[in-house]
Amino acid sequence: MGSSELIFRGHDETQPTPDAYSPKPAKPWLFVIRPVRYLLREKRLVFFLVGMAIATVFFTILPSSSPHAHKYDPLPDSFSHISHELTTPVRYKYYEPLQVGFQSANSGGKIPLGLKRKGLRIVVTGGAGFVGSHLVDRLIARGDSVIVVDNFFTGRKENVMHHFKNPRFELIRHDVVEPLLLEVDQIYHLACPASPVHYKHNPVKTIKTNVVGTLNMLGLAKRVGARFLLTSTSEVYGDPLQHPQVETYWGNVNPIGVRSCYDEGKRTAETLAMDYHRGAGVEVGVI
Numbered sequence: 001m002g003s004s005e006l007i008f009r010g011h012d013e014t015q016p017t018p019d020a021y022s023p024k025p026a027k028p029w030l031f032v033i034r035p036v037r038y039l040l041r042e043k044r045l046v047f048f049l050v051g052m053a054i055a056t057v058f059f060t061i062l063p064s065s066s067p068h069a070h071k072y073d074p075l076p077d078s079f080s081h082i083s084h085e086l087t088t089p090v091r092y093k094y095y096e097p098l099q100v101g102f103q104s105a106n107s108g109g110k111i112p113l114g115l116k117r118k119g120l121r122i123v124v125t126g127g128a129g130f131v132g133s134h135l136v137d138r139l140i141a142r143g144d145s146v147i148v149v150d151n152f153f154t155g156r157k158e159n160v161m162h163h164f165k166n167p168r169f170e171l172i173r174h175d176v177v178e179p180l181l182l183e184v185d186q187i188y189h190l191a192c193p194a195s196p197v198h199y200k201h202n203p204v205k206t207i208k209t210n211v212v213g214t215l216n217m218l219g220l221a222k223r224v225g226a227r228f229l230l231t232s233t234s235e236v237y238g239d240p241l242q243h244p245q246v247e248t249y250w251g252n253v254n255p256i257g258v259r260s261c262y263d264e265g266k267r268t269a270e271t272l273a274m275d276y277h278r279g280a281g282v283e284v285g286v287i
């Protein structure tokens with residue numbers, strides 16, 4: 001075959017061309033007819049209607065799940081205000097998530113109708129102490145999985161040992177001044193010597209726990225996208241000149257006194273919480 005034959009593709013104009021392309025006439029209703037025809041074929045319409053009916057019955061009859069649906073409340077009435085404060089989001093000081101790049105998927109918010117509330121993974125530092133152990137009781141009863149991190153400085157294993165056989169409970173002996181990596185949705189940070197006799201016992205350790213411990217826990221919250229709660233103290237007001245203290249009051253603190261390791265430690269912990277919130281978008285609460 002010559003090169004001219006390869007290049008020349010013309011045909012004799014007079015010859016009939018049986019395979020010539022002739023466009024089909026346009027069917028304007030085709031996009032409507034096709035789905036209708038599909039539904040009518042093999043009783044698909046019946047199945048579709050039955051499915052709709054089942055879904056309607058399911059979502060109408062089933063009650064909406066709620067995070068407060070548990071009937072069991074292990075706390076005596078005298079503690080209910082504490083547990084309420086610790087397990088409901090809005091309290092003394094609460095900071096909403098910043099809009100920039102923060103996912104609040106871990107916050108355990110409102111649950112769509114018909115879906116069961118998924119238990120959260122929560123770490124409670126200082127969970128073997130007085131406030132912490134009652135908080136743990138409440139979280140476990142609510143259906144969450146709890147990891148207690150405590151160095152047992154003042155806390156006791158006995159405070160949480162009734163949960164030892166519960167697969168949703170774990171206890172780690174750990175000092176929060178050392179970093180720790182855990183996959184959790186929420187962090188309740190309580191670990192700290194709380195009474196004067198304990199926090200004055202080793203003031204350097206007290207302020208270290210408040211500053212370095214809180215830094216570690218906020219770092220963890222940032223890393224895993226967890227919500228963070230700091231239990232602060234009224235000691236952050238020092239010798240207050242105003243009674244009662246309102247949130248806008250900044251206090252009257254002696255920075256060089258024997259109690260300063262605790263007061264200033266907690267104040268710095270509050271500062272760190274706010275800086276992680278503003279700077280890194282961590283969702284924090286301070287009570």
Ligand SMILES: O=c1ccn([C@@H]2O[C@H](COP(=O)(O)OP(=O)(O)O[C@H]3OC[C@@H](O)[C@H](O)[C@H]3O)[C@@H](O)[C@H]2O)c(=O)[nH]1
Pocket residue numbers: 125126127128129130131132149150151152153154155156174175176190191192193194195209231232233
């Ligand atoms: O370095 C430390 C110090 C203390 N802890 C633990 O932290 C827990 C503190 O519990 P405590 O019973 O002493 O104190 P409370 O539960 O009364 O107060 C706790 O909650 C309220 C906050 O204001 C306090 O700062 C906080 O410690 C203990 O389990 C203790 O062992 C640590 O895990 N690490």
